Amino acid sequence: EIVMTQSPATLSVSPGERATLSCRASQSVGTNLAWYQHKPGQAPRLIIYGASTRATGIPARFSGSGSGTEFTLTISSLQSEDFVVYFCQQYDNWPPWTFGQGTKVEIK
Amino acid sequence: QMQLQESGPGLVKPSQTLSLTCTVSGGSINRGGYYWSWIRQHPGRGLEWLGYIYYSGSTYYNPSLKSRLTMSLDPSKNQFSLNLTSVTAADTAVYFCVRDRFGDGIDYWGPGTLVSVSS
Numbered sequence: 001e002i003v004m005t006q007s008p009a010t011l012s013v014s015p016g017e018r019a020t021l022s023c024r025a026s027q028s029v030g031t032n033l034a035w036y037q038h039k040p041g042q043a044p045r046l047i048i049y050g051a052s053t054r055a056t057g058i059p060a061r062f063s064g065s066g067s068g069t070e071f072t073l074t075i076s077s078l079q080s081e082d083f084v085v086y087f088c089q090q091y092d093n094w095p096p097w098t099f100g101q102g103t104k105v106e107i108k
Numbered sequence: 109q110m111q112l113q114e115s116g117p118g119l120v121k122p123s124q125t126l127s128l129t130c131t132v133s134g135g136s137i138n139r140g141g142y143y144w145s146w147i148r149q150h151p152g153r154g155l156e157w158l159g160y161i162y163y164s165g166s167t168y169y170n171p172s173l174k175s176r177l178t179m180s181l182d183p184s185k186n187q188f189s190l191n192l193t194s195v196t197a198a199d200t201a202v203y204f205c206v207r208d209r210f211g212d213g214i215d216y217w218g219p220g221t222l223v224s225v226s227s
Contacts, residue, residue, distance in 0.1 A: 034213035
């Protein structure tokens with residue numbers, strides 16, 4: 001099974017600044033990668049699929065890039081509601097789909 | 109807007125069966141193109157994909173749980189369910205039901221339900 005590794009585990013950023021989150025796959029997943037936003041106690045929300053395509057209703061400040069084994073989620077200007085957990089998922093090699101451990105974005 | 113909601117006991121005794129139901133609103137589970145799946149998150153750990161059931165009734169389970177896991181669906185109630193037998197403390201987790209597009213990510217999630225396994 002493919003192992004997904006996210007870094008850092010916690011990212012401290014000031015509101016209005018840029019956040020860059022990384023996700024690495026143990027083997028190539030092409031562009032079959034998704035990013036999710038998860039607020040505690042709520043349903044996770046799909047924000048990026050296909051490594052770089054924003055899901056419906058996702059603001060333009062969210063962008064995804066990468067292919068193969070290295071992926072990045074960038075939030076260009078952090079808003080207060082963005083300080084939550086983000087995790088990545090590969091859907092190239094199945095079964096099973098696998099997920100990263102998550103990155104918590106906290107207010108600096 | 110589609111919504112998914114998990115329901116079931118929050119506490120299960122070791123060796124018993126964990127049973128959860130997901131109620132879907134805002135859309136029918138009885139259509140192709142989507143895979144109705146379960147995912148869990150152990151406390152302080154990452155997510156684990158458990159398996160899916162398709163509207164036709166076909167299923168696929170994570171090989172690590174295959175011998176203990178059964179999924180079913182009830183189109184008349186727009187629900188799908190999970191049964192996990194012979195549970196241990198290692199099955200304590202938040203369980204999510206989701207709609208998987210199986211190729212473009214998971215577009216709808218329930219909020220999750222915590223199930224603890226303890227005597």
